[in-house]
Amino acid sequence: MTNIEPSTPSKLDRSDVRVKHDGGFSASIRSFFERVRSGDLGSLPVVVGLVIIWSVFGFLNPIFLSSNNLVNLLFDCSTVGVIALGIVCVLMVGEIDLSVGSISGFASAILGTLWVNHGWPVALAILAAIVFGAVIGSVYALLFNRLGMPSFVSTLAGLLAILGMQLYVLGSTGSINLPYGSPMVDFGQTLVMPHWLSYALGLLPGIVIFVTGMRTVSRRQSANLSAPSLASLLIKAVAITALAEFVVFYMNRDRGIPWMFALFVVLVMAMNYALTRTKWGRSMTAVGGNREAARRAGINVRFIYSSAFVLCAGLAAAGGVMAAARLASSSQQAGTGDVNLNAIASAVIGGTSLFGGRGSAYSALLGIIVIQSIASGLTMLDLSSSLRYMITGAVLAIAVIVDSLARKSRVSHGRA
Amino acid sequence: MTTSQKRPPADPVLSLKGISKNFGAVSALTDIDLDVHAGEVVALVGDNGAGKSTLVKILSGVFQPTSGVIRFNGENVSLSGPSDALKLGIATVFQDLALCENLDVVANIFLGRELNAARLDEVSMEVRSWKLLNELSARIPNVRDVVASLSGGQRQTVAIARSLLLEPKLILLDEPTAALGVAQTAEVLNLIERVRDRGLAVVMISHNMEDVRAVADRVVVLRLGRNNGIFAPDASNTELISAITGAESNSVSRRADRKKGDQIQASGKPS
Numbered sequence: 001m002t003n004i005e006p007s008t009p010s011k012l013d014r015s016d017v018r019v020k021h022d023g024g025f026s027a028s029i030r031s032f033f034e035r036v037r038s039g040d041l042g043s044l045p046v047v048v049g050l051v052i053i054w055s056v057f058g059f060l061n062p063i064f065l066s067s068n069n070l071v072n073l074l075f076d077c078s079t080v081g082v083i084a085l086g087i088v089c090v091l092m093v094g095e096i097d098l099s100v101g102s103i104s105g106f107a108s109a110i111l112g113t114l115w116v117n118h119g120w121p122v123a124l125a126i127l128a129a130i131v132f133g134a135v136i137g138s139v140y141a142l143l144f145n146r147l148g149m150p151s152f153v154s155t156l157a158g159l160l161a162i163l164g165m166q167l168y169v170l171g172s173t174g175s176i177n178l179p180y181g182s183p184m185v186d187f188g189q190t191l192v193m194p195h196w197l198s199y200a201l202g203l204l205p206g207i208v209i210f211v212t213g214m215r216t217v218s219r220r221q222s223a224n225l226s227a228p229s230l231a232s233l234l235i236k237a238v239a240i241t242a243l244a245e246f247v248v249f250y251m252n253r254d255r256g257i258p259w260m261f262a263l264f265v266v267l268v269m270a271m272n273y274a275l276t277r278t279k280w281g282r283s284m285t286a287v288g289g290n291r292e293a294a295r296r297a298g299i300n301v302r303f304i305y306s307s308a309f310v311l312c313a314g315l316a317a318a319g320g321v322m323a324a325a326r327l328a329s330s331s332q333q334a335g336t337g338d339v340n341l342n343a344i345a346s347a348v349i350g351g352t353s354l355f356g357g358r359g360s361a362y363s364a365l366l367g368i369i370v371i372q373s374i375a376s377g378l379t380m381l382d383l384s385s386s387l388r389y390m391i392t393g394a395v396l397a398i399a400v401i402v403d404s405l406a407r408k409s410r411v412s413h414g415r416a
Numbered sequence: 417m418t419t420s421q422k423r424p425p426a427d428p429v430l431s432l433k434g435i436s437k438n439f440g441a442v443s444a445l446t447d448i449d450l451d452v453h454a455g456e457v458v459a460l461v462g463d464n465g466a467g468k469s470t471l472v473k474i475l476s477g478v479f480q481p482t483s484g485v486i487r488f489n490g491e492n493v494s495l496s497g498p499s500d501a502l503k504l505g506i507a508t509v510f511q512d513l514a515l516c517e518n519l520d521v522v523a524n525i526f527l528g529r530e531l532n533a534a535r536l537d538e539v540s541m542e543v544r545s546w547k548l549l550n551e552l553s554a555r556i557p558n559v560r561d562v563v564a565s566l567s568g569g570q571r572q573t574v575a576i577a578r579s580l581l582l583e584p585k586l587i588l589l590d591e592p593t594a595a596l597g598v599a600q601t602a603e604v605l606n607l608i609e610r611v612r613d614r615g616l617a618v619v620m621i622s623h624n625m626e627d628v629r630a631v632a633d634r635v636v637v638l639r640l641g642r643n644n645g646i647f648a649p650d651a652s653n654t655e656l657i658s659a660i661t662g663a664e665s666n667s668v669s670r671r672a673d674r675k676k677g678d679q680i681q682a683s684g685k686p687s
Contacts, residue, residue: 012543012546013542013546013558013559013560216538216539219539220539223539223540223542223543224543225539225542225543225546277535277536278533278534278535278536279530279533279534279536280533282519282523282527282530282536283528285516285518285519285523286516286519286523286527288518289516289517289518289519290514290515290516290517290518292514293514293515293516293527294516294527294528295478295497295498296476296478296498296508296510296514297498297514297527297528297529298497298498298499298502298528298529299499299527299528300499357516357518358518410564411564
């Protein structure tokens with residue numbers, strides 16, 4: 001190992017004299033602004049958008065920002081949010097699944113039929129619905145990998161075919177009511193965390209960030225690499241904790257944090273870990289960025305595509321089951337209408353690129369909160385769904401415009 | 417045609433017999449034979465379309481040959497995919513560099529062979545990346561930058577560093593110095609010699625005769641997808657060029673003659 005200037009003992013990654021390296025908290029703030037200016041926006045646009053949307057709706061109707069309404073919002077977010085999480089997976093590899101709405105509807109139909117009509121145990125019925133989703137995903141993967149069928153077309157065909165299956169399964173009755181008072185429906189409609197538990201869990205993200213951050217710092221220092229300062233780590237952890245505790249406090253003024261939303265957040269965190277900290281996630285990003293390079297690096301590209309399609313369809317089915325619990329019914333309308341596009345729009349609004357190789361699990365969380373806020377706010381203003389569609393469409397367009405402008409800026413600033 | 421004076425005694429690491437590759441009606445390669453020994457640099461030269469890159473892609477498992485036998489370490493092998501080649505110990509630096517622009521340098525170097533699959537060991541990977549890059553005297557400012565922000569030469573260095581990661585037995589370099597500056601070219605040539613001295617076999621494609629002469633132990637010429645002679649690195653330019661272009665009188669030699677004529681004319685003129 002040769003340092004350029006052996007006289008000054010320098011860190012392994014700080015030996016190049018041409019690069020400006022400054023440490024400390026002020027530096028990380030400065031580098032954040034520099035990143036934003038060069039077009040590496042991350043989740044900044046969606047956070048700004050959310051603040052604007054909430055201010056406008058809160059001004060027009062103060063009830064919008066009430067704890068009660070926001071708890072409802074969290075319930076509504078969870079179902080489509082889980083579907084959007086699956087969309088993030090397929091978008092990461094640069095593909096699309098247009099049939100997630102139909103899959104979710106069919107999953108809810110399977111749940112209703114098996115559980116209510118055939119008397120299966122509810123857990124088994126849920127499992128069957130999710131397995132069915134995964135099977136559909138593997139069919140898409142087969143069509144894509146073996147026959148080279150573009151996912152856009154195969155899933156468009158799936159959208160129709162699976163909607164047909166949903167109508168067939170539900171048959172003449174058209175809808176099946178799930179029994180009120182069952183744990184399933186309670187989970188979807190009323191169950192919230194005990195307040196003490198939600199406060200305790202609210203501490204967790206900050207602690208995890210701090211502990212893992214500390215470990216990384218000490219490992220990097222012992223490996224003679226530069227490490228982030230303790231202060232910036234502490235500030236980050238405190239800020240996250242403060243935010244989480246405030247949300248918990250605000251929701252606990254009403255009913256509290258829904259268990260269903262907690263499930264959604266846990267899924268988002270698990271997906272985030274898988275995408276950023278595992279070999280599988282690294283391969284997903286690589287395949288989305290440059291498929292041929294990934295293949296030449298020895299990555300099993302077919303397996304990666306398959307895992308993306310299967311996960312997406314499986315999560316769509318899980319979202320469908322949650323939606324059935326939320327509505328206490330499996331109906332012919334489940335999963336139709338705007339479910340498909342809301343799920344895809346959430347992932348894109350949250351910052352996952354439509355072109356593959358760039359995205360984050362958190363985009364599903366942020367995106368669905370934006371979409372659901374618009375829906376809820378417009379409903380409270382007593383505006384018809386015609387306006388809701390138009391405004392959601394405009395927000396999606398703005399999100400994509402911001403994304404492509406940021407991409408141009410990144411290219412000219414030499415960032416990917 | 418001259419043969420190499422110092423023939424390595426051991427069996428070849430890699431031995432190709434009668435390799436052909438057709439793309440539809442086009443025969444990109446016909447009946448190619450090639451031996452590469454351990455501790456030897458074989459330069460593969462030829463004009464555009466001679467089939468050099470196709471041959472490299474066959475050796476790295478990207479293409480499958482239409483017919484012919486590949487023997488590696490004395491055993492017949494079939495390379496049905498890039499991962500097969502990597503497992504055998506054949507590492508490749510492609511001409512189109514095959515890096516993922518949306519990933520950072522560390523991720524690219526370790527792509528497909530990350531440490532600790534369930535919980536990526538970023539610190540160890542970063543340390544190893546710095547060591548590899550420092551061995552190459554690479555000028556990469558920050559290994560956490562995405563590859564999109566690097567220059568062509570820096571990308572080449574990353575690609576070479578990546579091929580060395582697995583301690584391969586055979587390294588294939590497709591135009592390793594084409595995009596490099598003077599100092600970096602010298603570094604890469606040094607590196608190739610260092611790799612050879614460690615007992616690895618190196619196959620290098622190049623258009624640059626100077627680089628070929630500098631490091632190659634043997635020069636294998638391909639022409640229109642066929643073997644067209646094996647030369648020692650000190651073979652004359654005329655010999656090499658006529659083997660590459662297929663004629664004694666060709667555009668290169670005619671140009672050289674004309675230049676010589678011009679010079680004689682110029683010196684003969686009264687001032």
